[in-house]
Amino acid sequence: MTSTLEALARIVAEPDGRGGTALPVLAGAGPIALRRTRGHRVTMIGSMAAPLGGDRLAVRAELRPGAVLELTSAAATISLPGAQPGPARLTVDLTVAEGARLDWLPEPVVAATGSHLVLTTRITLAPGAVLRLREEQVLGRHHDHARGAPPGRLTSRLTVHQAGYPILDQQTDLGPGAPGWDGPASLGGHRTLGQLLTVGLPAPPAPPPDADAALLMLPGTAATLLTALAPDALALRRLLTAPAR
Template sequence: MSDGGAGVTATARVIARTDGRGGTSLPVLDGEGPLALRRVRSAGSGAHVMIVGAMSGPLGGDRLAVEASAGTGARLLIGSAAATLALPGQAKGEARYDVRLTVEEEAELYWLPEQLISAAASELRTTTRADVARGGRLVLREEQVLGRSGEETGRLSSRLTVRVAGRPVLDQELNCGPDAPGGWGGPAVLAGLRNVGQLVVVRPEFARNPVTAGPLGEHAALLPLPGPAALVTAVAPDALRLRRLLDEAAQTLNC
Protein backbone atom coordinates (compact mmCIF):
# COMPACT_ATOMS: atom_id res chain seq x y z
CA MET A 1 0.00 0.00 0.00
CA SER A 2 1.21 3.51 -0.74
CA ASP A 3 0.02 7.03 0.04
CA GLY A 4 1.92 9.74 -1.72
CA GLY A 5 -0.38 12.54 -0.62
CA ALA A 6 -2.59 12.18 -3.70
CA GLY A 7 -4.68 9.33 -2.36
CA VAL A 8 -4.22 5.74 -1.25
CA THR A 9 -3.07 2.98 -3.59
CA ALA A 10 -3.98 -0.51 -2.38
CA THR A 11 -4.66 -3.95 -3.83
CA ALA A 12 -6.39 -6.93 -2.22
CA ARG A 13 -5.59 -10.40 -3.61
CA VAL A 14 -7.41 -13.71 -3.20
CA ILE A 15 -6.38 -17.03 -4.74
CA ALA A 16 -8.50 -20.13 -4.15
CA ARG A 17 -7.33 -23.68 -4.86
CA THR A 18 -8.71 -27.16 -4.19
CA ASP A 19 -7.18 -28.67 -1.06
CA GLY A 20 -7.15 -32.27 -2.32
CA ARG A 21 -9.82 -33.32 0.22
CA GLY A 22 -12.91 -31.98 -1.49
CA GLY A 23 -12.59 -28.47 -0.06
CA THR A 24 -11.09 -25.14 -1.07
CA SER A 25 -7.95 -23.56 0.38
CA LEU A 26 -6.78 -19.94 0.19
CA PRO A 27 -3.01 -19.89 -0.39
CA VAL A 28 -3.24 -16.13 -0.95
CA LEU A 29 -5.46 -13.87 1.16
CA ASP A 30 -3.80 -10.48 1.22
CA GLY A 31 -5.57 -7.18 1.93
CA GLU A 32 -4.19 -3.64 2.03
CA GLY A 33 -5.35 -0.26 3.35
CA PRO A 34 -9.13 0.04 3.21
CA LEU A 35 -9.43 -3.46 1.71
CA ALA A 36 -9.09 -5.87 4.63
CA LEU A 37 -9.92 -9.53 3.86
CA ARG A 38 -11.38 -12.08 6.27
CA ARG A 39 -12.20 -15.73 5.69
CA VAL A 40 -15.53 -16.61 7.28
CA ARG A 41 -17.38 -19.85 7.87
CA SER A 42 -18.83 -21.44 4.76
CA ALA A 43 -21.84 -23.74 4.65
CA GLY A 44 -20.36 -25.95 1.94
CA SER A 45 -17.00 -27.06 0.62
CA GLY A 46 -16.11 -23.67 -0.87
CA ALA A 47 -14.25 -20.74 0.66
CA HIS A 48 -16.10 -17.60 1.76
CA VAL A 49 -14.20 -14.31 1.95
CA MET A 50 -15.49 -10.95 3.19
CA ILE A 51 -14.06 -7.55 2.29
CA VAL A 52 -14.08 -5.45 5.46
CA GLY A 53 -13.62 -1.68 5.17
CA ALA A 54 -10.60 -0.85 7.35
CA MET A 55 -10.56 2.81 6.25
CA SER A 56 -12.88 5.26 4.52
CA GLY A 57 -12.76 4.93 0.79
CA PRO A 58 -12.62 5.21 -2.06
CA LEU A 59 -11.84 8.92 -1.64
CA GLY A 60 -10.72 11.37 -4.30
CA GLY A 61 -7.38 10.28 -5.75
CA ASP A 62 -7.49 6.72 -4.35
CA ARG A 63 -6.49 3.77 -6.52
CA LEU A 64 -8.03 0.58 -5.16
CA ALA A 65 -8.12 -2.87 -6.71
CA VAL A 66 -9.33 -6.39 -5.94
CA GLU A 67 -7.84 -9.39 -7.75
CA ALA A 68 -9.50 -12.76 -7.18
CA SER A 69 -8.85 -16.12 -8.81
CA ALA A 70 -10.61 -19.47 -8.46
CA GLY A 71 -8.34 -22.30 -9.59
CA THR A 72 -9.50 -25.46 -11.33
CA GLY A 73 -12.23 -27.14 -9.28
CA ALA A 74 -12.23 -24.50 -6.53
CA ARG A 75 -15.33 -22.73 -5.23
CA LEU A 76 -14.99 -19.15 -3.98
CA LEU A 77 -17.57 -16.67 -2.71
CA ILE A 78 -16.57 -13.05 -2.07
CA GLY A 79 -18.86 -10.57 -0.36
CA SER A 80 -18.44 -7.37 1.62
CA ALA A 81 -19.35 -6.50 5.19
CA ALA A 82 -20.92 -3.15 4.27
CA ALA A 83 -21.68 -0.89 1.33
CA THR A 84 -18.81 0.90 -0.41
CA LEU A 85 -19.18 4.67 -0.08
CA ALA A 86 -17.47 6.89 -2.64
CA LEU A 87 -16.65 10.28 -1.05
CA PRO A 88 -14.94 13.40 -2.42
CA GLY A 89 -11.96 13.40 -0.01
CA GLN A 90 -9.21 16.03 0.18
CA ALA A 91 -7.14 14.96 -2.82
CA LYS A 92 -8.24 16.24 -6.22
CA GLY A 93 -9.14 13.97 -9.09
CA GLU A 94 -11.31 10.92 -9.47
CA ALA A 95 -10.89 7.72 -7.50
CA ARG A 96 -10.45 4.33 -9.18
CA TYR A 97 -11.76 0.97 -8.06
CA ASP A 98 -10.79 -1.96 -10.30
CA VAL A 99 -11.94 -5.57 -9.88
CA ARG A 100 -10.30 -8.45 -11.75
CA LEU A 101 -11.87 -11.91 -11.50
CA THR A 102 -10.44 -15.12 -12.97
CA VAL A 103 -12.33 -18.43 -13.06
CA GLU A 104 -10.49 -21.51 -14.27
CA GLU A 105 -11.98 -24.76 -15.64
CA GLU A 106 -14.61 -26.43 -13.44
CA ALA A 107 -14.25 -23.62 -10.88
CA GLU A 108 -16.99 -21.44 -9.39
CA LEU A 109 -16.69 -17.81 -8.33
CA TYR A 110 -19.44 -15.74 -6.71
CA TRP A 111 -18.78 -11.99 -6.60
CA LEU A 112 -21.56 -10.60 -4.35
CA PRO A 113 -20.50 -7.32 -2.72
CA GLU A 114 -22.87 -4.87 -1.07
CA GLN A 115 -23.96 -1.70 -2.87
CA LEU A 116 -21.66 1.00 -4.18
CA ILE A 117 -22.97 4.42 -3.07
CA SER A 118 -21.95 7.50 -5.04
CA ALA A 119 -22.10 10.41 -2.57
CA ALA A 120 -22.52 14.01 -3.71
CA ALA A 121 -19.35 15.68 -5.08
CA SER A 122 -17.48 12.35 -5.35
CA GLU A 123 -15.81 11.18 -8.57
CA LEU A 124 -15.32 7.46 -9.06
CA ARG A 125 -14.44 5.27 -12.01
CA THR A 126 -14.93 1.53 -11.54
CA THR A 127 -14.03 -1.33 -13.84
CA THR A 128 -14.96 -4.96 -13.32
CA ARG A 129 -13.44 -7.58 -15.62
CA ALA A 130 -14.17 -11.29 -15.36
CA ASP A 131 -12.35 -13.95 -17.37
CA VAL A 132 -14.03 -17.36 -17.24
CA ALA A 133 -12.44 -20.49 -18.70
CA ARG A 134 -14.47 -23.07 -20.59
CA GLY A 135 -16.49 -25.03 -18.04
CA GLY A 136 -16.16 -22.36 -15.35
CA ARG A 137 -19.08 -20.83 -13.47
CA LEU A 138 -19.58 -17.22 -12.42
CA VAL A 139 -22.27 -15.32 -10.52
CA LEU A 140 -21.52 -11.59 -10.45
CA ARG A 141 -23.74 -8.94 -8.87
CA GLU A 142 -23.18 -5.19 -8.98
CA GLU A 143 -25.41 -2.50 -7.48
CA GLN A 144 -24.98 1.27 -7.75
CA VAL A 145 -26.85 3.75 -5.54
CA LEU A 146 -26.74 7.28 -6.97
CA GLY A 147 -26.63 9.58 -3.95
CA ARG A 148 -27.57 9.12 -0.34
CA SER A 149 -31.00 10.12 0.93
CA GLY A 150 -31.79 13.72 0.08
CA GLU A 151 -28.61 14.44 -1.90
CA GLU A 152 -27.52 14.48 -5.52
CA THR A 153 -25.33 11.76 -6.94
CA GLY A 154 -21.61 12.10 -7.47
CA ARG A 155 -19.91 11.42 -10.78
CA LEU A 156 -19.83 7.66 -11.40
CA SER A 157 -18.42 5.78 -14.37
CA SER A 158 -18.86 2.01 -14.27
CA ARG A 159 -17.60 -0.50 -16.85
CA LEU A 160 -18.33 -4.23 -16.76
CA THR A 161 -16.56 -6.71 -19.05
CA VAL A 162 -16.98 -10.50 -19.14
CA ARG A 163 -15.04 -12.94 -21.31
CA VAL A 164 -15.75 -16.67 -21.56
CA ALA A 165 -13.14 -19.01 -23.04
CA GLY A 166 -11.30 -15.96 -24.32
CA ARG A 167 -14.32 -14.52 -26.15
CA PRO A 168 -16.10 -11.32 -25.05
CA VAL A 169 -19.74 -11.87 -24.08
CA LEU A 170 -20.40 -8.52 -22.36
CA ASP A 171 -18.80 -5.07 -22.42
CA GLN A 172 -20.98 -2.26 -21.11
CA GLU A 173 -20.42 1.12 -19.50
CA LEU A 174 -22.69 3.45 -17.52
CA ASN A 175 -21.86 7.10 -16.82
CA CYS A 176 -23.98 9.03 -14.32
CA GLY A 177 -23.90 12.30 -12.43
CA PRO A 178 -22.63 15.82 -13.12
CA ASP A 179 -21.01 16.28 -16.54
CA ALA A 180 -21.99 12.75 -17.61
CA PRO A 181 -23.32 12.42 -21.16
CA GLY A 182 -26.91 13.61 -21.36
CA GLY A 183 -29.79 11.21 -21.09
CA TRP A 184 -28.52 8.91 -18.33
CA GLY A 185 -31.52 9.77 -16.14
CA GLY A 186 -34.03 9.62 -18.99
CA PRO A 187 -36.53 6.91 -19.96
CA ALA A 188 -34.02 5.05 -22.16
CA VAL A 189 -31.57 4.50 -19.27
CA LEU A 190 -32.62 4.93 -15.61
CA ALA A 191 -36.05 6.53 -16.09
CA GLY A 192 -35.49 8.90 -13.17
CA LEU A 193 -34.62 6.12 -10.73
CA ARG A 194 -31.42 6.25 -8.67
CA ASN A 195 -30.62 2.58 -8.04
CA VAL A 196 -29.30 0.32 -10.79
CA GLY A 197 -27.89 -3.18 -10.73
CA GLN A 198 -26.61 -6.03 -12.88
CA LEU A 199 -26.49 -9.78 -12.36
CA VAL A 200 -24.28 -11.82 -14.69
CA VAL A 201 -24.47 -15.62 -14.61
CA VAL A 202 -22.10 -17.86 -16.59
CA ARG A 203 -22.93 -21.57 -16.73
CA PRO A 204 -21.85 -24.25 -19.21
CA GLU A 205 -25.42 -25.53 -19.55
CA PHE A 206 -26.56 -22.17 -20.98
CA ALA A 207 -24.68 -23.15 -24.16
CA ARG A 208 -27.21 -25.97 -24.68
CA ASN A 209 -30.24 -24.28 -23.13
CA PRO A 210 -29.93 -20.48 -23.36
CA VAL A 211 -32.25 -18.35 -21.29
CA THR A 212 -35.19 -16.62 -22.92
CA ALA A 213 -35.09 -12.84 -23.13
CA GLY A 214 -37.90 -10.99 -21.43
CA PRO A 215 -39.00 -8.70 -18.60
CA LEU A 216 -38.75 -9.73 -14.96
CA GLY A 217 -41.45 -7.52 -13.50
CA GLU A 218 -41.72 -3.79 -14.19
CA HIS A 219 -38.11 -2.71 -13.65
CA ALA A 220 -35.91 -5.68 -14.59
CA ALA A 221 -35.07 -7.61 -17.74
CA LEU A 222 -33.33 -10.88 -18.58
CA LEU A 223 -31.09 -11.12 -21.64
CA PRO A 224 -29.13 -14.10 -23.01
CA LEU A 225 -25.53 -13.23 -23.83
CA PRO A 226 -23.57 -14.55 -26.86
CA GLY A 227 -22.12 -17.49 -24.97
CA PRO A 228 -23.08 -19.67 -21.98
CA ALA A 229 -24.16 -16.59 -20.01
CA ALA A 230 -27.11 -14.41 -19.06
CA LEU A 231 -27.50 -10.79 -17.94
CA VAL A 232 -30.15 -9.29 -15.67
CA THR A 233 -30.41 -5.50 -15.50
CA ALA A 234 -32.66 -3.79 -12.96
CA VAL A 235 -33.52 -0.30 -11.74
CA ALA A 236 -35.45 0.60 -8.63
CA PRO A 237 -36.53 3.58 -6.50
CA ASP A 238 -34.48 2.34 -3.51
CA ALA A 239 -31.66 -0.07 -2.70
CA LEU A 240 -33.89 -2.54 -0.86
CA ARG A 241 -36.16 -3.06 -3.84
CA LEU A 242 -33.17 -3.29 -6.17
CA ARG A 243 -31.71 -6.12 -4.09
CA ARG A 244 -35.07 -7.85 -4.04
CA LEU A 245 -35.30 -7.70 -7.84
CA LEU A 246 -31.81 -9.17 -8.26
CA ASP A 247 -32.44 -11.86 -5.63
CA GLU A 248 -35.63 -12.89 -7.43
CA ALA A 249 -33.73 -12.99 -10.72
CA ALA A 250 -31.06 -15.18 -9.11
CA GLN A 251 -33.76 -17.60 -7.97
CA THR A 252 -35.18 -17.66 -11.49
CA LEU A 253 -31.74 -18.64 -12.78
CA ASN A 254 -31.26 -21.17 -9.94
CA CYS A 255 -28.21 -19.38 -8.55
Protein backbone atom coordinates in the same frame (compact mmCIF):
# COMPACT_ATOMS: atom_id res chain seq x y z
CA MET B 1 -0.59 17.45 2.88
CA THR B 2 -3.31 14.92 2.09
CA SER B 3 -2.12 11.89 0.10
CA THR B 4 -4.08 9.41 -1.96
CA LEU B 5 -4.21 5.67 -1.45
CA GLU B 6 -2.97 2.95 -3.75
CA ALA B 7 -3.78 -0.58 -2.64
CA LEU B 8 -4.21 -4.05 -4.16
CA ALA B 9 -6.04 -6.83 -2.29
CA ARG B 10 -5.34 -10.35 -3.62
CA ILE B 11 -7.08 -13.70 -3.28
CA VAL B 12 -6.08 -17.07 -4.71
CA ALA B 13 -8.38 -20.05 -4.18
CA GLU B 14 -7.76 -23.72 -4.95
CA PRO B 15 -9.24 -27.08 -3.89
CA ASP B 16 -7.83 -28.32 -0.58
CA GLY B 17 -8.06 -31.99 -1.57
CA ARG B 18 -10.73 -32.71 1.06
CA GLY B 19 -13.75 -31.26 -0.71
CA GLY B 20 -13.15 -27.72 0.52
CA THR B 21 -11.33 -24.58 -0.57
CA ALA B 22 -7.80 -23.55 0.35
CA LEU B 23 -6.68 -19.92 0.19
CA PRO B 24 -2.93 -19.86 -0.39
CA VAL B 25 -3.17 -16.09 -0.90
CA LEU B 26 -5.51 -13.94 1.18
CA ALA B 27 -3.89 -10.52 1.35
CA GLY B 28 -5.82 -7.39 2.19
CA ALA B 29 -4.31 -3.97 1.54
CA GLY B 30 -5.00 -0.38 2.51
CA PRO B 31 -8.71 0.06 3.28
CA ILE B 32 -9.63 -3.44 2.05
CA ALA B 33 -9.33 -6.12 4.73
CA LEU B 34 -10.14 -9.73 3.84
CA ARG B 35 -11.57 -12.28 6.27
CA ARG B 36 -12.49 -15.90 5.72
CA THR B 37 -15.88 -15.98 7.40
CA ARG B 38 -16.94 -19.58 6.79
CA GLY B 39 -16.33 -22.45 4.41
CA HIS B 40 -15.57 -21.05 0.99
CA ARG B 41 -16.75 -17.50 1.79
CA VAL B 42 -14.45 -14.48 2.03
CA THR B 43 -15.76 -11.12 3.24
CA MET B 44 -14.23 -7.78 2.28
CA ILE B 45 -14.22 -5.34 5.20
CA GLY B 46 -13.56 -1.62 4.85
CA SER B 47 -10.96 -0.63 7.43
CA MET B 48 -11.12 3.13 6.70
CA ALA B 49 -13.14 5.65 4.70
CA ALA B 50 -12.48 4.92 1.03
CA PRO B 51 -12.44 5.37 -1.85
CA LEU B 52 -11.78 9.11 -1.77
CA GLY B 53 -11.02 11.30 -4.76
CA GLY B 54 -7.69 10.32 -6.27
CA ASP B 55 -7.51 6.89 -4.60
CA ARG B 56 -6.57 3.85 -6.71
CA LEU B 57 -7.84 0.62 -5.20
CA ALA B 58 -7.95 -2.84 -6.71
CA VAL B 59 -9.17 -6.34 -5.90
CA ARG B 60 -7.75 -9.33 -7.74
CA ALA B 61 -9.17 -12.84 -7.33
CA GLU B 62 -7.89 -15.98 -9.05
CA LEU B 63 -9.71 -19.29 -8.83
CA ARG B 64 -7.66 -22.31 -9.84
CA PRO B 65 -9.25 -25.38 -11.47
CA GLY B 66 -12.01 -26.87 -9.32
CA ALA B 67 -12.01 -24.12 -6.68
CA VAL B 68 -15.22 -22.72 -5.19
CA LEU B 69 -15.33 -19.23 -3.69
CA GLU B 70 -17.95 -16.74 -2.60
CA LEU B 71 -16.82 -13.13 -2.21
CA THR B 72 -19.01 -10.71 -0.29
CA SER B 73 -18.57 -7.45 1.59
CA ALA B 74 -19.56 -6.49 5.11
CA ALA B 75 -21.05 -3.14 4.09
CA ALA B 76 -21.63 -0.89 1.12
CA THR B 77 -18.67 0.73 -0.62
CA ILE B 78 -19.22 4.49 -0.34
CA SER B 79 -17.39 6.75 -2.76
CA LEU B 80 -16.60 10.10 -1.11
CA PRO B 81 -15.09 13.35 -2.32
CA GLY B 82 -11.44 13.85 -1.41
CA ALA B 83 -8.93 16.63 -1.12
CA GLN B 84 -7.14 15.47 -4.25
CA PRO B 85 -8.46 16.29 -7.75
CA GLY B 86 -9.74 13.60 -10.07
CA PRO B 87 -11.95 10.59 -9.57
CA ALA B 88 -11.30 7.62 -7.33
CA ARG B 89 -10.66 4.36 -9.17
CA LEU B 90 -11.67 0.87 -8.10
CA THR B 91 -10.57 -2.00 -10.34
CA VAL B 92 -11.78 -5.58 -9.92
CA ASP B 93 -10.05 -8.42 -11.80
CA LEU B 94 -11.65 -11.88 -11.54
CA THR B 95 -10.14 -14.98 -13.16
CA VAL B 96 -12.01 -18.29 -12.97
CA ALA B 97 -10.36 -21.48 -14.23
CA GLU B 98 -11.99 -24.58 -15.71
CA GLY B 99 -14.34 -26.32 -13.30
CA ALA B 100 -14.14 -23.48 -10.75
CA ARG B 101 -17.07 -21.45 -9.44
CA LEU B 102 -17.09 -17.85 -8.23
CA ASP B 103 -19.99 -16.03 -6.59
CA TRP B 104 -19.18 -12.29 -6.51
CA LEU B 105 -21.89 -10.76 -4.31
CA PRO B 106 -20.70 -7.53 -2.70
CA GLU B 107 -22.94 -4.96 -1.08
CA PRO B 108 -23.84 -1.89 -3.20
CA VAL B 109 -21.49 0.81 -4.41
CA VAL B 110 -22.82 4.21 -3.32
CA ALA B 111 -21.78 7.48 -4.97
CA ALA B 112 -22.07 10.21 -2.31
CA THR B 113 -22.55 13.88 -3.16
CA GLY B 114 -19.45 15.46 -4.69
CA SER B 115 -17.69 12.18 -5.45
CA HIS B 116 -16.69 10.53 -8.73
CA LEU B 117 -15.82 6.85 -8.84
CA VAL B 118 -14.51 4.99 -11.88
CA LEU B 119 -15.34 1.32 -11.37
CA THR B 120 -13.77 -1.21 -13.74
CA THR B 121 -14.61 -4.91 -13.52
CA ARG B 122 -12.75 -7.37 -15.75
CA ILE B 123 -13.68 -11.06 -15.77
CA THR B 124 -11.85 -13.90 -17.48
CA LEU B 125 -13.61 -17.29 -17.60
CA ALA B 126 -12.11 -20.54 -18.80
CA PRO B 127 -14.33 -23.12 -20.54
CA GLY B 128 -16.49 -24.78 -17.91
CA ALA B 129 -16.08 -21.97 -15.36
CA VAL B 130 -19.17 -20.98 -13.38
CA LEU B 131 -19.95 -17.41 -12.32
CA ARG B 132 -22.70 -15.60 -10.45
CA LEU B 133 -22.05 -11.87 -10.21
CA ARG B 134 -24.30 -9.20 -8.73
CA GLU B 135 -23.53 -5.52 -9.07
CA GLU B 136 -25.64 -2.84 -7.40
CA GLN B 137 -25.04 0.88 -7.78
CA VAL B 138 -26.74 3.62 -5.79
CA LEU B 139 -26.55 7.29 -6.72
CA GLY B 140 -26.50 9.30 -3.51
CA ARG B 141 -26.93 8.42 0.15
CA HIS B 142 -30.31 8.61 1.87
CA HIS B 143 -29.45 11.81 3.73
CA ASP B 144 -28.11 13.34 0.51
CA HIS B 145 -31.56 12.89 -1.03
CA ALA B 146 -33.29 14.11 2.14
CA ARG B 147 -31.49 17.46 2.00
CA GLY B 148 -31.92 17.80 -1.76
CA ALA B 149 -28.23 17.35 -2.57
CA PRO B 150 -27.27 15.86 -5.94
CA PRO B 151 -25.75 12.38 -6.06
CA GLY B 152 -22.16 11.64 -6.90
CA ARG B 153 -20.99 10.43 -10.29
CA LEU B 154 -20.34 6.78 -11.09
CA THR B 155 -18.59 5.64 -14.25
CA SER B 156 -18.64 1.86 -14.59
CA ARG B 157 -17.32 -0.63 -17.13
CA LEU B 158 -17.85 -4.40 -17.07
CA THR B 159 -16.05 -6.73 -19.50
CA VAL B 160 -16.35 -10.52 -19.60
CA HIS B 161 -14.32 -12.96 -21.67
CA GLN B 162 -15.29 -16.63 -21.87
CA ALA B 163 -12.87 -19.15 -23.40
CA GLY B 164 -10.92 -16.29 -24.93
CA TYR B 165 -13.90 -14.55 -26.54
CA PRO B 166 -15.66 -11.37 -25.37
CA ILE B 167 -19.28 -12.00 -24.37
CA LEU B 168 -20.01 -8.68 -22.63
CA ASP B 169 -18.52 -5.19 -22.74
CA GLN B 170 -20.67 -2.41 -21.36
CA GLN B 171 -20.14 1.00 -19.83
CA THR B 172 -22.39 3.40 -17.96
CA ASP B 173 -21.70 6.97 -16.88
CA LEU B 174 -24.22 8.35 -14.41
CA GLY B 175 -24.53 11.34 -12.14
CA PRO B 176 -23.79 15.08 -12.46
CA GLY B 177 -21.48 15.75 -15.40
CA ALA B 178 -22.55 12.69 -17.39
CA PRO B 179 -24.62 13.55 -20.50
CA GLY B 180 -28.32 12.73 -20.24
CA TRP B 181 -27.84 10.52 -17.21
CA ASP B 182 -31.22 11.30 -15.62
CA GLY B 183 -33.33 11.34 -18.78
CA PRO B 184 -35.95 8.81 -19.90
CA ALA B 185 -33.37 6.94 -22.00
CA SER B 186 -31.17 6.37 -18.94
CA LEU B 187 -32.29 6.26 -15.29
CA GLY B 188 -35.64 7.95 -15.84
CA GLY B 189 -35.72 9.31 -12.32
CA HIS B 190 -34.48 6.15 -10.59
CA ARG B 191 -31.43 6.26 -8.33
CA THR B 192 -30.40 2.60 -8.20
CA LEU B 193 -29.35 0.22 -10.96
CA GLY B 194 -27.77 -3.19 -11.08
CA GLN B 195 -27.26 -6.45 -12.84
CA LEU B 196 -27.06 -10.15 -12.20
CA LEU B 197 -24.69 -12.02 -14.49
CA THR B 198 -24.77 -15.82 -14.56
CA VAL B 199 -22.52 -18.14 -16.56
CA GLY B 200 -22.81 -21.92 -16.43
CA LEU B 201 -25.97 -21.76 -14.31
CA PRO B 202 -29.68 -21.98 -15.12
CA ALA B 203 -31.03 -18.60 -16.20
CA PRO B 204 -32.69 -16.56 -13.44
CA PRO B 205 -36.46 -16.16 -13.64
CA ALA B 206 -37.75 -13.40 -15.88
CA PRO B 207 -38.48 -10.15 -14.00
CA PRO B 208 -42.09 -9.12 -13.31
CA PRO B 209 -43.71 -7.41 -16.32
CA ASP B 210 -44.16 -4.16 -14.38
CA ALA B 211 -40.48 -3.95 -13.37
CA ASP B 212 -37.90 -1.76 -15.09
CA ALA B 213 -35.77 -4.81 -15.82
CA ALA B 214 -34.73 -7.06 -18.69
CA LEU B 215 -33.28 -10.54 -18.98
CA LEU B 216 -30.79 -10.92 -21.85
CA MET B 217 -29.12 -13.97 -23.33
CA LEU B 218 -25.42 -13.35 -23.94
CA PRO B 219 -23.44 -14.86 -26.81
CA GLY B 220 -21.38 -17.08 -24.51
CA THR B 221 -22.20 -20.60 -23.33
CA ALA B 222 -25.04 -20.60 -20.75
CA ALA B 223 -24.58 -16.87 -20.10
CA THR B 224 -27.37 -14.47 -19.10
CA LEU B 225 -27.57 -10.88 -17.88
CA LEU B 226 -30.45 -9.51 -15.81
CA THR B 227 -30.38 -5.70 -15.64
CA ALA B 228 -32.69 -3.60 -13.49
CA LEU B 229 -33.54 -0.08 -12.34
CA ALA B 230 -35.35 0.56 -9.07
CA PRO B 231 -36.34 3.47 -6.82
CA ASP B 232 -34.23 2.20 -3.89
CA ALA B 233 -31.63 -0.39 -2.95
CA LEU B 234 -34.10 -2.77 -1.30
CA ALA B 235 -36.32 -2.95 -4.38
CA LEU B 236 -33.24 -3.46 -6.55
CA ARG B 237 -31.99 -6.35 -4.40
CA ARG B 238 -35.35 -8.09 -4.72
CA LEU B 239 -35.15 -7.91 -8.51
CA LEU B 240 -31.57 -9.23 -8.57
CA THR B 241 -31.96 -12.09 -6.11
CA ALA B 242 -31.95 -15.48 -7.80
CA PRO B 243 -31.49 -18.99 -6.42
CA ALA B 244 -27.82 -19.94 -5.97
CA ARG B 245 -28.19 -23.43 -7.53
